Amino acid sequence: MRILVTGGAGFIGSAYVRMLLGAPGGDAGLPVSEPDVVTVLDKLTYSGNLTNLDPVRDDPRLRFVQGDICDPALVDEVVAGHDVIVHLAAESHVDRSIAGAAPFVTTNVLGTQTLLDAALRHGTGRFVHVSTDEVYGSIDEGSWTETWPLAPTSPYSASKAGADLLALAYHRTHGMDVVVTRCSNNYGPYQFPEKVIPLFVTNLLDGGTVPLYGDGGNVRDWVHVHDHCRGIALVQHKGRPGEVYHIGGGTELTNRELTGRLLEACGAGWDRVVPVPDRKGHDRRYSLDTIKISEELGYAPSIDLEHGLAATVRWYRDNRAWWEPLR
Ligand code: NAD
Numbered sequence: 001m002r003i004l005v006t007g008g009a010g011f012i013g014s015a016y017v018r019m020l021l022g023a024p025g026g027d028a029g030l031p032v033s034e035p036d037v038v039t040v041l042d043k044l045t046y047s048g049n050l051t052n053l054d055p056v057r058d059d060p061r062l063r064f065v066q067g068d069i070c071d072p073a074l075v076d077e078v079v080a081g082h083d084v085i086v087h088l089a090a091e092s093h094v095d096r097s098i099a100g101a102a103p104f105v106t107t108n109v110l111g112t113q114t115l116l117d118a119a120l121r122h123g124t125g126r127f128v129h130v131s132t133d134e135v136y137g138s139i140d141e142g143s144w145t146e147t148w149p150l151a152p153t154s155p156y157s158a159s160k161a162g163a164d165l166l167a168l169a170y171h172r173t174h175g176m177d178v179v180v181t182r183c184s185n186n187y188g189p190y191q192f193p194e195k196v197i198p199l200f201v202t203n204l205l206d207g208g209t210v211p212l213y214g215d216g217g218n219v220r221d222w223v224h225v226h227d228h229c230r231g232i233a234l235v236q237h238k239g240r241p242g243e244v245y246h247i248g249g250g251t252e253l254t255n256r257e258l259t260g261r262l263l264e265a266c267g268a269g270w271d272r273v274v275p276v277p278d279r280k281g282h283d284r285r286y287s288l289d290t291i292k293i294s295e296e297l298g299y300a301p302s303i304d305l306e307h308g309l310a311a312t313v314r315w316y317r318d319n320r321a322w323w324e325p326l327r
Helices: 011-020 050-056 072-079 094-099 102-122 155-174 196-205 225-238 255-265 291-297 305-318 320-326
Strands: 002-006 037-042 062-066 084-087 126-132 178-183 185-187 210-213 219-224 244-247 252-254 273-276
Touching (some): 011 037, 011 050, 037 072, 050 062, 072 102, 084 102, 084 225, 094 155, 102 126, 126 155, 126 225, 155 178, 178 225, 196 210, 196 255, 196 305, 196 320, 210 255, 219 225, 219 255, 219 305, 225 244, 225 291, 252 255, 255 305, 305 320
Parallel strands (some): 002 084, 037 062, 084 126, 126 178, 185 219, 210 273
Antiparallel strands (some): 219 252
């Protein structure tokens, strides 16, 4: 099996690659058969980092290509000969999409279309499109099922929704074997320190303050990146073509509650929290119904938030050399 992972030098993509290749150090174990080749295609934007692949650098099955998923000639060449594409490359930070949407539309929409076209031309066996719960917008009560209408509210989520619908359209129009995952907020090691958990943890470890948006009442579900990767692997292996699967952690918290847990984990008090004006158009609550993946594919998150957060804080404490140059 030859697998192409786009965005494989980013936070989630690199975890997927490390797990696929059975890297030592707690990343091992995915419910898919051992790959013969894992190719990473990554542009190495500000959030891509080759050191994320250090634990598997010497694995002879790993091949790294630095390049843009929007480059049709390169994508055509790289896609050839792969059985599966797991597509994670994206511009991924909501705040950046508010400051400027162009790279989001280019990479997330046009880049996905470029990959889909190449997969179609080459008859790639399976295309796993990694999407997000943010495509649904915001929900005050209850949880979204996979058939819920998409109503994204930020330029990031709108570009992800465009990509997500394109992927499904290639299944319906061309009969391509496409599966889509929509996951909630991830946390874990190697996450770029602009996202809330690594931002707060690294600020606190440095003795600084942390910014809390608005009233801190926005609710997110948190899933450890290893559980997300296990969910993606189950979908890659056993998901039905043309289907969407939710992946969640089963842990909804307000940002204020999350902040309290991070302060505790870092041994800091509420005096280190600085309230800041709310993000523009900030979605109030995300909530995924995850019955489908649990009943059909046997997915259940295995890392509870308490242990996952403690391990993540420990990782940032022990790996200053990784994050200090990124701040
Ligand atoms: P990330 O920003 O850490 O990684 C993105 C990777 O994509 C980087 O390595 C970057 O260099 C690469 N990339 C960006 N533009 C590229 C381009 N034009 N060509 C090739 N490579 C490019 O993001 P992440 O948090 O690892 O997210 C990965 C995927 O998972 C994204 O598609 C994101 O929408 C999705 N997702 C993320 C979360 C989350 O909580 N982080 C939740 C659900 C879904």
